[in-house]
Amino acid sequence: MSRDRRQLLLMLTPYLVGLVVLVLLPAAATMAMAFTETDLIAGSRLVGWDNFVELTGDPAVRAAVGNSLSYLAVSVPLRLVLAVGLALLLHRRARAVGTARAAVLLPGAVPELAYGLLWLWLLNPIQGPVNQLLMLGGQGGRTMFGSLPPQWLTDPEDARAGIVLMSLFTIGETFVIVLTARLALPPEAYELAELEGAHAGQVLRRVTLPLLAPVLTVLVVRDTLLSLQASFVPTLVVTNGGPPPYATTYLSLVLYQDAFEYLRYGYAAAVAALMLALTAVAVLIQWRLLRRWASRGLVGGQARLPGN
Amino acid sequence: MKRTVALLSLLTMFTATAVTAGCGADADPAADTVSLLVAGTPDELAAYRTLAAEYEKASPGATVALIEASSAKDLMTRVSTSIAGNAAPDLFLINYRTFGQFATKGALAPMTARLAASGSLHDKDFYPQAMGAFRWRGEQMCLPQNISSLAVYYNRSLFTKYQVPEPVAGWHWNDMVAVAQALTRDANGRTVRAGEPETAGTPVAVHGLGITPELIRLAPLIWSNGGDIVDDPNAPTRLTLDTPQARQVLQDFLELPKIGVVPSDVEMETQDHEARFAAGKLAMFVSSRRVTTAFRAITGFEWDVAPLPQYQSPANILHSDAYCMTKASSHQDAAWRFLEYALSDPGAALMARTGRTVPSRTSVATSPAFLSPGTSPARSQIFLDTIPTLRAVPTISTWPEIEDATGKVLENAFFHGDPLDKVIADLDTATRAVFQRGTAAR
Numbered sequence: 015m016s017r018d019r020r021q022l023l024l025m026l027t028p029y030l031v032g033l034v035v036l037v038l039l040p041a042a043a044t045m046a047m048a049f050t051e052t053d054l055i056a057g058s059r060l061v062g063w064d065n066f067v068e069l070t071g072d073p074a075v076r077a078a079v080g081n082s083l084s085y086l087a088v089s090v091p092l093r094l095v096l097a098v099g100l101a102l103l104l105h106r107r108a109r110a111v112g113t114a115r116a117a118v119l120l121p122g123a124v125p126e127l128a129y130g131l132l133w134l135w136l137l138n139p140i141q142g143p144v145n146q147l148l149m150l151g152g153q154g155g156r157t158m159f160g161s162l163p164p165q166w167l168t169d170p171e172d173a174r175a176g177i178v179l180m181s182l183f184t185i186g187e188t189f190v191i192v193l194t195a196r197l198a199l200p201p202e203a204y205e206l207a208e209l210e211g212a213h214a215g216q217v218l219r220r221v222t223l224p225l226l227a228p229v230l231t232v233l234v235v236r237d238t239l240l241s242l243q244a245s246f247v248p249t250l251v252v253t254n255g256g257p258p259p260y261a262t263t264y265l266s267l268v269l270y271q272d273a274f275e276y277l278r279y280g281y282a283a284a285v286a287a288l289m290l291a292l293t294a295v296a297v298l299i300q301w302r303l304l305r306r307w308a309s310r311g312l313v314g315g316q317a318r319l320p321g322n
Numbered sequence: 323m324k325r326t327v328a329l330l331s332l333l334t335m336f337t338a339t340a341v342t343a344g345c346g347a348d349a350d351p352a353a354d355t356v357s358l359l360v361a362g363t364p365d366e367l368a369a370y371r372t373l374a375a376e377y378e379k380a381s382p383g384a385t386v387a388l389i390e391a392s393s394a395k396d397l398m399t400r401v402s403t404s405i406a407g408n409a410a411p412d413l414f415l416i417n418y419r420t421f422g423q424f425a426t427k428g429a430l431a432p433m434t435a436r437l438a439a440s441g442s443l444h445d446k447d448f449y450p451q452a453m454g455a456f457r458w459r460g461e462q463m464c465l466p467q468n469i470s471s472l473a474v475y476y477n478r479s480l481f482t483k484y485q486v487p488e489p490v491a492g493w494h495w496n497d498m499v500a501v502a503q504a505l506t507r508d509a510n511g512r513t514v515r516a517g518e519p520e521t522a523g524t525p526v527a528v529h530g531l532g533i534t535p536e537l538i539r540l541a542p543l544i545w546s547n548g549g550d551i552v553d554d555p556n557a558p559t560r561l562t563l564d565t566p567q568a569r570q571v572l573q574d575f576l577e578l579p580k581i582g583v584v585p586s587d588v589e590m591e592t593q594d595h596e597a598r599f600a601a602g603k604l605a606m607f608v609s610s611r612r613v614t615t616a617f618r619a620i621t622g623f624e625w626d627v628a629p630l631p632q633y634q635s636p637a638n639i640l641h642s643d644a645y646c647m648t649k650a651s652s653h654q655d656a657a658w659r660f661l662e663y664a665l666s667d668p669g670a671a672l673m674a675r676t677g678r679t680v681p682s683r684t685s686v687a688t689s690p691a692f693l694s695p696g697t698s699p700a701r702s703q704i705f706l707d708t709i710p711t712l713r714a715v716p717t718i719s720t721w722p723e724i725e726d727a728t729g730k731v732l733e734n735a736f737f738h739g740d741p742l743d744k745v746i747a748d749l750d751t752a753t754r755a756v757f758q759r760g761t762a763a764r
Contacts, residue, residue, distance in 0.1 A: 054406035055427040073752070140592040167591040168737070257587070258730035259752075274399040276723050277423055 047283035054279055065284035075285065077260035078268045079292070081174065085245055085264065086296060089181045090237045094230065097185040101192035102222065115193070122186030130251030133180050137166035137252065170261035173253050177262055180248045181241075188233050195229040196222070231304050238296050242266060242289050265289045354384045356653055356660045359400060359414035361391040362678075365615045369676045376672060377663045386660060394420070398722075401648075405429055410648040412657040415467060418455035418642050419538075419725070422717040425458045426761040431647040431654055432461040442662045451712045452642045452682045458717070464644035465665055468679035469687075470611040471638040471708050472542060472630045474498065475699070479623035480505055480528065480605050489628035491707070495543065495574060498606070498631040502530025502583035505605035515582030530583035532595035532607040535575070535736035537728040538639055538715065539608060543571045545713055547633035552757075558716045559757050561728075563746050571633065573742050576735055587737040599625075610641045611705060614677040618698060627699040629708060640714045642682065680705045720760030727752040 048065055050058040069075050104115050121129065136144050144166070151158035164172040203225065207217050223230075246266035249255055255263035255271075265285060273282035360370050367390050374386035389411055391397035398420060404410045416424070424430050437443060443465070445453065452466035474489060481488050486504050489497075508514045509527040516526045533539055541551050549567030552558035563572055578584045585598065596613055598604040602623050607613075608630070617625060630638055645664065647657050663669045670683045671691035681687040693702050715721065728749055735745040 053423070053427060054402045055424060055429045071755075138592055139588045165588055168587040256730075256733075258734045260730075271726075275395050275726075276720070277398070277402050 044283045044286050047280055048287045050280040050283075051278075052280040052283075053277040055277065058280070061280065065281045066287075068281065069284055069288060074260055074263055074268050075265070075288070078263045078265045079288075081260070081262065082242055082245070082264045082266075082289075082292065084174070085178065085181075086238060086241045089178050089244075090234065090241055092178065092182060093185050093188065093237060094234060096182055097188035097233075098192050098226070098230070100185075101189055101196055102218075105193055105196045115189075118189050119186035121183040126247040127251060129180075129184070130247050133176070133248065134252050137176050139163070139165050139167060142166070167253060168257050170257055173257055173262050177245055177248050177253065180252070181244060184244075188237065191229060191233060192226065195226055199225050234300060234304075235297055238300060239293055242293055246270065265292070354381075354653075354656045354659075355387060356384070356413060356657050357387040357389060357411040358660070359389040359391060359397060359404075359411040361394050361397040361415070363615065365676050366673075366678055369673050373664060373669060373672050377660055377669070380663060381659065384656065384659065398423070401429075405648065405650060408650070410650040412651040412653045413645050413647055413660065415643050416464070416646055418466075418640065418644065418717065419715055420722050421456060421464060421644070421646060422719045422721055422761075424646065425463050425717070426719045429649055430463045431649045431651065432463055433465060433647065433658075434460075434462045436658050437462055437465070440658075440662060443665055447665075447684065448682045449684060449687070449709055451640055451709060451714070452644070455640055455642050455714045455717070456644045456646075464646035465661060466642050466644040466682035467665070467670075467673065468611075468641075468643055469682045469709065469712070470641035470680045471705060471712055472539070472608055472610055472641075473627040473704060473708075474630060475599060475607045475609060475613065475617065475625060475627055477599070477602060477605050477623055478626050480602075482624075484511075488626075489631075491629045491704070492636070493629070493631050495571075495631045495633060498531070499574075499578070499581060499583065502578075502606060503581065504530070506530040506583050516584065516586070517579075517582055526585075528603055528605055529585050529589075529598070530605050531578065532584065532598060532604045533575075533578070534595065534608075535729070535732040537725055537732065540571060540575055540732075541715060542630060542637045542639040542713070543575070543633060544568045545639075546635055546637035547571050548635075552716055555716050558718055558760075561749055561753055561757075563749055569742065569746070572745065576739070576742065576745065579736060580739065587733075611680050612641075612678055614699065618677055620698075625698055627701050627704055629704050636708070636711045637713060638708045638711050640712045642714075643679075644682075718757070718760040720756045723756045724753050724760075727756060 047058070049060060049062060051061050051064075052058040100118050104111050104118070124132070136142050139145060145163040148157045148163045149155065152160070155162070157163055164175065166172050166176040199222070203221050204217065207221050212220065242264070243266050245262075245264040249262045249264055249267050250270065253262040255261075255267050265288065269282045269285040269289070272278045272285060358370070358374070360367065362370070370388055370390075374388050377386055378384055389400070391400050394417065397414065397416065401411070401414050401416075401424065410429075421430075437445060445462075448466055449469045452469040453462065456462065456464040456466060476489065478488065480486075484505060484507070486501055489501065504513060505528060506514060506516055506526060507528045508525065514526055516529055537551065544551055544563075544567060547567040547570060549565045549571070550562055551568070553560050553562050562568060579586070585593075585595075585604075593601070593603070595604060595607050595609070596616065599607040599613075600617060600620055606628075629636075645661055647654060647661075651657055664673075665683060667683070667685055667689075670681045670686040671689065673679055674681045674686050674689075674691040675694075677694070677697075681692055686692060687706055718724075731745060731748045731752055734740060735748075740748075
């Protein structure tokens, strides 16, 4: 082994040890636990596929799968569009741009629990500032359009929208990555586009997005991986899975309740396995779509600069 | 390379030292040290700290390591994970509705023999209703610290202002609803009917009644009407809310929003019952003794408690927490000595003075430490008068799941007016499999 490789391995060792001990082994133990009845009080009992069979008939799990997938389908694209839009808007040097960038980053720095409690107040149906704002110009407790303001915590659709709304302000990390990637794009590409007389829309579609595509691909996959867990704290703190029975019950909440409230660790492990499978399927679908688009030259390395 | 190796070695040494130091701190606790896991409000936790300090003062050499959980659910998690991690607390305090999970798994050390041999604690010192709730297959598994029940907290100033007679023992459910209607008022003091935001006319300033749609609120009313909530209290397999007695209670209960005396779900999300009552915006509130401590801070109006209304005969539901000793505890003798103090007259009186609990020890329950003359509620005696009518919910390992599942269905039905037959069918569907999975503890 060369000296460089030895050094590389040595530097990687702490991470690899951490990965194996803290992630891979517990994950393997969790997968094994999914085939047992475990409450951590008495001994475990092998139950074969029983937990997985029960999953198929559990109304909470059924609702949670639907909610989790719809959250994934709505939240991931919206978060990405917002982060890209803000990064492209704030990449130029301008007055107060630093403050604006800090403002985008800041919500992500607030501890999750405090962030959830803050939204519990913001979304309060009567006294909350969001609805107070929406009711400006309206009469008799209605909005200026004559409709009732959203019932964030008591109407199923509004509650789900509220959870997505909460996720849209924690895009700081994605924003920074897109901003950095945009700043690293070659200025020559834009000079060429200008010479060719491309207007802003064409520059965005034919230059910026294709060049950012590799970064955006990674971000989409990453956000998908995280989204099934990201809904946990907001639902635990703000809606507690309601309005009843399961309007904002996501898989992460079902897992938490089964494990830590009902002491059904084996069943909760089966829910974890389901989450892992769903995430893998979602990522696989995205990966195949992106590869297909890349082969057609729509994204990634085969994108061409204008004039080439 | 050498520098990297040196850095890694230093890191390893540092980690090893930290781990060793950590182990050393827990390795050899004193023989007379007792760990006690509790959950509660800041007032309660303060009372437990005082109890621990008083015990240490009274028993030189003894120490109590108090572990404070943020909530009852957090406490459950901590108990199970600490048992799994071979670091179980010696004692923990738990409600009888959730102790079944630990009793059925053999995680608790029985106390029957210790109680029989004790010179200071005796079976007859405690209310039998509370003792019975923690008995499993003939063994006394835990010793009750309190024995609460449901009562109607009412804003006496509002009753006086609107000249509505105060509730008396033996009042009927319909009497309570009529009083609630008489006390649901707008800002000008006119009686109004509360409703949904879409249909409500004049905004309601005071709602007549606050009651949460839960099985443990319905149960005493169903018992009072001659029905039951399960088919066999000793080995339940399903809910029995389809009997005529239970149906009548369920229907009356679910009609409260239509009658227009309770806050809507939107109003509830804005301000819960407890805060609403404390703000003077709720005339009556059905709750257990646990809200008393917070309500004693009310200065804007007078309040008191009334007995729970009834149907055919008086009935109420047991609310009780007990000290349980873990089987894995290596300090069981020391834990028992602490229990003997905590449940003695001075120990129980300390907790009673918080106002939150009704002492399980009869001598303290009937003493000024609990009845606290001159302090609200003036009618604390009603918590003692109702004890003979107390009933417990079944002790089954999956009871917490059953309460959660029924709570979801009932909340939906209460605020959105589902048909009665659908509600009963939904309750049965949501719980049938959970009953089957559970193990009856008695």
